[in-house]
Structures are given as C-alpha cells and as structure tokens.
Amino acid sequence: NAGVTQTPKFRILKIGQSMTLQCTQDMNHNYMYWYRQDPGMGLKLIYYSVGAGITDKGEVPNGYNVSRSTTEDFPLRLELAAPSQTSVYFCASTTSGGNEQYFGPGTRLTVT
C-alpha cells in the first residue's frame, strides 16, 4: 500500500489565484482530514469527511472548500489565495473503527 499520498509537494501561488491540493489513500479508510501547520505550531483541522459525500468544517475552514466523491480521494480547494494561507498542508486518514491517524507527506504552499 502507498498509504496517504499528496500532490503537489511544493507550490507557489500569487494572491488571488486558485488551486486544488490532491489527497488519495489506498487503505479503504472512511475518515479523511485536512490540516494546516504554520511555522513552529501544531496542526489545525480545516475540514474532515466521514465518508463519500459527507464533509464537515473543522477549526479553520475559511478560505477553503472540499469534496469527497470517492472513498479514496479528498481534494482541498483554495479559491482566492491569500498570504495567510501560506502553510504546510497535511492530509490524514483513519478507519471508521480505528483511531490512529495516518498522514501524507504534506504540501508546502507559499502565497506571494
């Protein structure tokens, strides 16, 4: 199993541009999550999903959108990039019966 994969690894955006961060897991996990990690800080939950077609907001959802059309994929959309969205973004997943979260390698995003 590849586990949780994220693309791209790095991206530089100009203010106002949009992009989609991709996340895929091949472990048949129902639960998927998006976090952001600012320098020197812990992770903050942006959105999560308990299964295909079901998503909900986390602690810091403003400026982001998500969708979950399949069990495997959970893309994160930034519509109008702002400098405050410069961060490292992590995707994670877990089973419905389990609790340990498995993380992807992260996407480092810079908005200038």
Place this chain on the structure above:
Amino acid sequence: GIQVEQSPPDLILQEGANSTLRCNFSDSVNNLQWFHQNPWGQLINLFYIPSGTKQNGRLSATTVATERYSLLYISSSQTTDSGVYFCAAAPWESARQLTFGSGTQLTVLP
C-alpha cells in the same frame, strides 16, 4: 474547544539520555495520540492512548485521564529521535476531531 498544552517546548539531550515529555489537556478525552514529526516533516503516529500505559521499544506512554495529562517517555535516546513530538486530543463528543498541542522540539546530540 479542548485545550492541549505541551512541555517543555524545547529539549536538548545527549545521545543515550532519557527524557519525559508532558501533555496536559483541558477536558475529558476519548482520543489521545502522540506523533513524531521528523526533520523532513513526515508525521508518524506513535501511540493511541486515551488511558493507561503502552510501550513500543524505547518509547512508552502513559495517560492519566482522571488527572488530564499524558506522558511520553523516551529511553536511551538516539539522534534519529530528533524532531518534534506532538500530542493531540479529542473530547468524547467529537472523538476524531483532534486538537494538537504546539509540540516539543527534541534535539539529540551525538
């Protein structure tokens, strides 16, 4: 929401030393996990431990749920243990929505 505080924020050790990292949380938890973020940024799950004690090699963790704290013990530290250790917790009503602490930055010197 639940508050998670970790101490110390930074820790420098010589290889072979032991250490204890602490995590305090503000509410009853149904989910508590420890993670290691290596210097390349990868996050690895170390323990799922909402209560009790677990051991995995040189690492062990204890959570005293009634007193709202968890401890991570690292024995005979190695340079590969360097990185940031995060504690994350979730309350009973939202057991999979983890709140992360700010982490303990551990540096193990050769």
